[in-house]
Amino acid sequence: MTKEKGMKGGLTNYGDKDFSVFLRNSFARSMGYSPETLRKPIVGIASTPSGFNNCHRTVPELVEAVSRGVLAAGGLPLTFPTTSLCEPFLNPTSMMFRNLMAMDTEEMVRAQPMDAVVLIGGCDKTVPAQLMGAASANIPAIQLVTGAMSTGRHKGERLGACTDCRRYWGRFRAGEVDRHEIDLVEGRLAATAGTCAVMGTASTMAIIAEVLGIALPGSASIPAVMADRLVCAERSGTIAMSLVNCAIRPSDLITKHSVENALRVLMAVSGSTNAVVHLAAIAGRLGISISPERLNQISDETPVLVNLKPVGEGYMEDFHAAGGVGAVLRELRHLLHLDTFNVLGQTLQERLDEPLEWVDRNYIYSFKTPVSPVGGLIALSGNLAPDGAIFKRAAATPELFETEGRAVVFESLADLAERIDDPDLDVEPDDILVLKNAGPVGAGMPEAGYLPIPRKLAKRGVKDMVRISDARMSGTAFGTIALHISPEAAIGGPLAIVHNGDRIRLSVREKTLELLVSEEEISDRMADWRPGSAPDRGYQALFHRTVNQAPHGCDFDFLTGTGRNGNALAGDGREAGE
Incomplete structure (x- = not known):
């Protein structure tokens, strides 16, 4: 049976289908929608701004841009709120509430009438929560991250949250920095909207979303304050409309091979330790597991290529200008599964066959001359x-x-x-x-x-x-x-x-x-x-x-899935690069 689209999809059950459509349209028209508009496909927009979430300060702008893209492609954008998480503002820890947000996202995506969804988030537990929910709801989805903040300045030095937060706090504890200076630094560490400026969990998860194929190519590293971030949001809305008909789903994108690719890139960018837990939770929703043996094998054969804090010198704005995820993928090409594909319907091989404009080797090293010969x-x-x-x-x-x-x-x-x-x-x-x-x-x-x-x-x-x-x-x-x-x-x-x-x-x-x-x-x-x-x-x-x-993955035991094929990332299966 063909699934109904638009306002006729996922009807509230009153025992009378026609009445359900009538009542839904009546209530929708109370919001000012014409009958013609209500016949269009619906793209839901999961919106996560909060007064307790500095990382998501730009979400209203992004919602507007996504809506433009949906409207231009002939669809109806409908925004809905979900839980919003920001590490410094949650007690005892945002990790406790990641699963709550994942449940919220999954159930709202499944319960409300939408043919595709754009998930807008950025702060470190937000993106994995949204990807976990999207994997379980399994309707066409695109992840749109808010982007990293730009750096501040202090006495001629660039500062970025939050590696420099910890470095300065350590100096303060050691008595090397006095109270007056630490107070000055406090106001200069997080200088703009966006997520942490370094290769922390938020940036790592943005990169993983792009490598999994559920975020647009080139989208992970665009700084929060750049106009290109809004352009990316508009395009995400347009592409979400294209998914209504071609129906690429998260389960088509998050596979054993794409998860292995994400692990390789995680090692190459020397990303966050948290990403291992989050990736396990996302993959686990589709029955894909990560064995420690395979993780170590991938790490030992994948060099660190990215010179960013906390293990290097640069910041995410440097990574973006240096070539971003696309440059890293090209260096790792011979180790990657090139048969994976993204929300554009493009295989990884097709993406990497396209020429790259430029790579700044100060921040993205070549495979032959890496930052480190083994993964992070x-x-x-x-x-x-x-x-x-x-x-x-x-x-x-x-x-x-x-x-x-x-x-x-x-x-x-x-x-x-x-x-x-x-x-x-x-x-x-x-x-x-x-x-x-x-x-x-x-x-x-x-x-x-x-x-x-x-x-x-x-x-x-x-x-x-x-x-x-x-x-x-x-x-x-x-x-x-x-x-x-x-x-x-x-x-x-x-x-x-x-x-x-x-x-x-x-x-x-x-x-x-x-x-x-x-x-x-x-x-x-x-x-x-x-x-x-x-x-x-x-x-x-x-x-x-x-x-x-x-x-x-620290997921709830009742939310994990067996997956379509019961895949497991083990060393005795097909190896990366075969």
């Missing part, structure tokens, strides 16, 4: 992380890659906040800071994995030390940090029974994280472990009961 992220395993952990080697200190140290343990976020700057804290630079109970069940998995250097050590000039946790860290952060330890402490993972003074070994070479305690001792400690209390009402109780662990 790896998965760790070992008795401390039986189901894995993530480590951003591109943002870490190489001298700490092979470390054995004494554990200095913090039992919770509250414990960390209370004791990290205690002058009596027993800690030395070669110790390993350990944070427990900050995973998805324990605390909603906040960006607390970037444990601060204890103030007493910071004042001695210590810039980095090994830190491990079941938390996340911002994509804008840096340091020798193992994250996403799974299973997490709150559900009885081995992290839960680490004691002060235990020896821990990190080996980047072997990709392992080991607690150097006998198996018998570990078993005895586990027998004495008891879970903490759980929330008993509302969304937090739902989250606590149903959230998956990090390797599965």
